[in-house]
Amino acid sequence: MWVEETARRTRPERVVWCDGSDAENESLVEEMLQDGTLTRLHPRMAPGCTLHRSHPSDVARTEHLTFIASREKVDAGPTNNWMAPAEARERVGPLFEGAMKGRTMYVVPYVMGPLGSPFSKVGVEVTDSPYVVANMRIMTRMGRAAAEQLAGSDDFVPGLHSLGDLSPDRRFIVHFPEERTIWSVGSGYGGNALLGKKCFALRIASVMARDQVWMAEHMLILELTLPDGDVHYMGAAFPSACGKTNLAMLVSPLEHLGYRVRTVGDDIAWLRPGPDGRLWAVNPEAGFFGVVPGTGPDTNPNAMATISHDTIFTNVAVTPDGVPWWEGKDKNPPADLIDWQGKPWDRAGKAAHPNSRFTVSARQCPSMSPRWEDPQGVPLSAIIFGGRRARVVPLVFESRDFEHGVFVGATMGSETTAAATGQVGVVRRDPMAMLPFCGYNMADYFGHWLHMGKVLSRPPAIFHVNWFRTGPDGRFLWPGFGENLRVLLWMVDRVKGRAGAVETPVGLIPAPGALNLDGLALSPADLETLLHVDRDEWAAEVPEIRAFFDRFGDRLPAELTKALDAFTQQVTAATV
Numbered sequence: 001m002w003v004e005e006t007a008r009r010t011r012p013e014r015v016v017w018c019d020g021s022d023a024e025n026e027s028l029v030e031e032m033l034q035d036g037t038l039t040r041l042h043p044r045m046a047p048g049c050t051l052h053r054s055h056p057s058d059v060a061r062t063e064h065l066t067f068i069a070s071r072e073k074v075d076a077g078p079t080n081n082w083m084a085p086a087e088a089r090e091r092v093g094p095l096f097e098g099a100m101k102g103r104t105m106y107v108v109p110y111v112m113g114p115l116g117s118p119f120s121k122v123g124v125e126v127t128d129s130p131y132v133v134a135n136m137r138i139m140t141r142m143g144r145a146a147a148e149q150l151a152g153s154d155d156f157v158p159g160l161h162s163l164g165d166l167s168p169d170r171r172f173i174v175h176f177p178e179e180r181t182i183w184s185v186g187s188g189y190g191g192n193a194l195l196g197k198k199c200f201a202l203r204i205a206s207v208m209a210r211d212q213v214w215m216a217e218h219m220l221i222l223e224l225t226l227p228d229g230d231v232h233y234m235g236a237a238f239p240s241a242c243g244k245t246n247l248a249m250l251v252s253p254l255e256h257l258g259y260r261v262r263t264v265g266d267d268i269a270w271l272r273p274g275p276d277g278r279l280w281a282v283n284p285e286a287g288f289f290g291v292v293p294g295t296g297p298d299t300n301p302n303a304m305a306t307i308s309h310d311t312i313f314t315n316v317a318v319t320p321d322g323v324p325w326w327e328g329k330d331k332n333p334p335a336d337l338i339d340w341q342g343k344p345w346d347r348a349g350k351a352a353h354p355n356s357r358f359t360v361s362a363r364q365c366p367s368m369s370p371r372w373e374d375p376q377g378v379p380l381s382a383i384i385f386g387g388r389r390a391r392v393v394p395l396v397f398e399s400r401d402f403e404h405g406v407f408v409g410a411t412m413g414s415e416t417t418a419a420a421t422g423q424v425g426v427v428r429r430d431p432m433a434m435l436p437f438c439g440y441n442m443a444d445y446f447g448h449w450l451h452m453g454k455v456l457s458r459p460p461a462i463f464h465v466n467w468f469r470t471g472p473d474g475r476f477l478w479p480g481f482g483e484n485l486r487v488l489l490w491m492v493d494r495v496k497g498r499a500g501a502v503e504t505p506v507g508l509i510p511a512p513g514a515l516n517l518d519g520l521a522l523s524p525a526d527l528e529t530l531l532h533v534d535r536d537e538w539a540a541e542v543p544e545i546r547a548f549f550d551r552f553g554d555r556l557p558a559e560l561t562k563a564l565d566a567f568t569q570q571v572t573a574a575t576v
């Protein structure tokens with residue numbers, strides 16, 4: 001009924017119900033190759049790969065055009081754009097009228113979460129973009145499997161998507177949290193258009209999770225195995241384009257000693273309290289929609305292997321014979337490169353767009369954990385918050401307890417990246433990396449976190465990391481990538497109660513000697529700077545954090561006000 005009603009409104013030339021089969025995908029891809037939506041890449045160097053060039057004004061999520069249409073403004077909260085549902089119907093509704101004239105309307109049923117898992121959920125996206133269909137097929141369990149999971153019930157999240165005319169002036173991504181529906185018009189890009197990802201699995205799911213006592217988080221999930229066979233799972237929340245994919249696919253430099261890292265997810269985690277009082281994590285996605293630039297054989301060999309075939313590239317550069325290229329792939333750009341807009345590259349600007357992306361099935365990733373599709377999920381030993389901070393924030397610290405960890409997550413800041421339109425490199429508060437993705441009042445979201453801490457009898461330990469601290473010369477002090485394992489090992493040792501730590505005003509940092517740095521060429525001076533907590537620098541952050549908290553007024557949980565007061569006292573108290 002919903003599809004019929006949508007078709008009456010958008011008036012497509014035809015309606016196609018997608019079954020997710022290979023044959024369907026092949027004919028869809030063939031059509032897109034014919035009409036230029038996709039270009040086939042080099043048959044030997046990039047077998048099965050295609051390139052899509054988006055409209056140059058449609059290259060990233062547009063947060064200022066993303067709305068929460070809750071009935072009450074206060075339920076969207078001060079950090080979301082709010083639109084009254086009636087206004088959405090008046091302003092955005094008409095943009096769908098006849099929007100699919102002359103186009104095909106695809107009906108895309110999909111499952112978020114492993115098939116057969118009691119925690120998985122069904123969505124149905126109606127879209128006029130075949131590119132979106134091809135992406136959804138990789139990113140979700142799409143087609144017949146979803147219809148089967150639904151088994152005739154109407155328990156699904158409907159999402160209506162149309163490219164419209166692709167104009168940012170008529171672009172809106174609107175979420176109705178009470179009705180649990182999504183409208184997106186005017187963009188064909190990533191998180192704006194693949195509605196299972198940010199719109200459903202984070203914004204709408206965060207509301208469901210609040211009501212049903214679970215959590216929908218912007219987190220990777222990784223598995224760490226120790227030489228004695230002990231296995232630990234960790235969830236890490238970093239803002240977009242801050243290295244979640246790289247951390248999730250980390251290659252252990254100590255693999256030969258039995259320290260192994262495997263991937264469960266790279267962007268989203270659905271977390272539930274288990275009967276054992278621990279927090280259990282499921283990756284709702286089936287693929288990776290990752291940032292391409294910066295991905296190379298040194299930084300992320302697992303991603304390089306994953307995207308070596310059967311990948312949709314969006315907005316990368318190519319050689320004339322169709323070999324994809326991007327900044328960070330290798331040192332020497334090939335001759336005669338064609339940039340992301342299809343023009344000869346002038347070598348002045350970037351060849352690949354900084355937010356160019358790969359879409360690829362997780363099944364192709366050599367580092368997937370055997371448990372990545374476990375219907376029950378995996379139990380978390382630790383949660384890691386992190387951001388991109390050139391100064392102030394140490395390499396790693398541990399929160400004193402879960403409640404303090406919520407304060408750490410709620411106050412976290414990061415320099416903005418190209419994943420969203422807008423200025424890049426300015427520090428903004430991005431609590432739990434959920435600023436653009438929380439579907440309700442963020443103060444209530446903090447309250448929900450605090451509540452979850454009480455529900456869990458064995459909550460994960462909470463840490464904060466910053467791989468991006470620089471020295472006075474602008475050089476990154478920490479080698480990062482595979483070497484981040486050393487920080488993870490300290491965390492596991494903390495969880496097991498066998499590593500030393502030192503109190504600072506922000507939390508606990510590794511005691512001297514507690515971080516295993518064997519074989520790393522890290523100078524004592526750099527290590528000292530990496531772990532340094534400077535009271536004055538932190539005191540300088542306080543007014544801005546307080547102003548951020550003040551935006552929530554009375555809605556902010558008292559625990560956080562108290563934690564900020566205590567923190568302020570600690571960083572401003574006279575040094576002993």
Ligand code: OXD
Nearest residue numbers: 061190191240267419
């Ligand atoms: C993403 C993002 O695409 O966070 O994952 O922007």
Ligand code: MN
Nearest residue numbers: 218239240267
């Ligand atoms: Mn993301």
